[in-house]
Amino acid sequence: MRRVAVRLRRGVAVILAAVPCVALAQTRAAAAHLGGGGDIAVSLGRIVASLVVCIIIAALAILLLRQRSGRIDLRGVLARIEPGARVIEVVETRRLNPQADACVLRHAGHEYLVILQPGASHVLSDRVIAVTGAPADDSA
16 A cells, blocks of 8 residues: 555656646747747837837836925926027918918018918018007108
8 A cells, every 4th residue: 555655656746747848848839839930020110119218208207206206396397498489470361262371471570461372472562560560651
């Protein structure tokens, strides 16, 4: 009886030792069959783009955490960033027909009446304006 128990234990030990080897061989065979065993077809551009996106997300997370902890005033930083002064001002735009618009533009003390069409633009008038924005008297 004792010999049977010893043989049974040895048999179970051999089977338990062989199970990982069989499982490993099966997974290798399945991986080679399913994946084809070739290289990964991911372009370098996609990898770099993913890295850039992850860095941007991490930077935004750091800014958010610092703002929440009181180390940085994000609203104050964003308020200091001012857009540049505009050089061209669109005073008025009117649609003349489906392909043409009439626009009044101001730039550097001049006011222009412009007709805009697909592929073309025409300046109809150009006059000097005063500092207040009213047209200057050109008769002098």
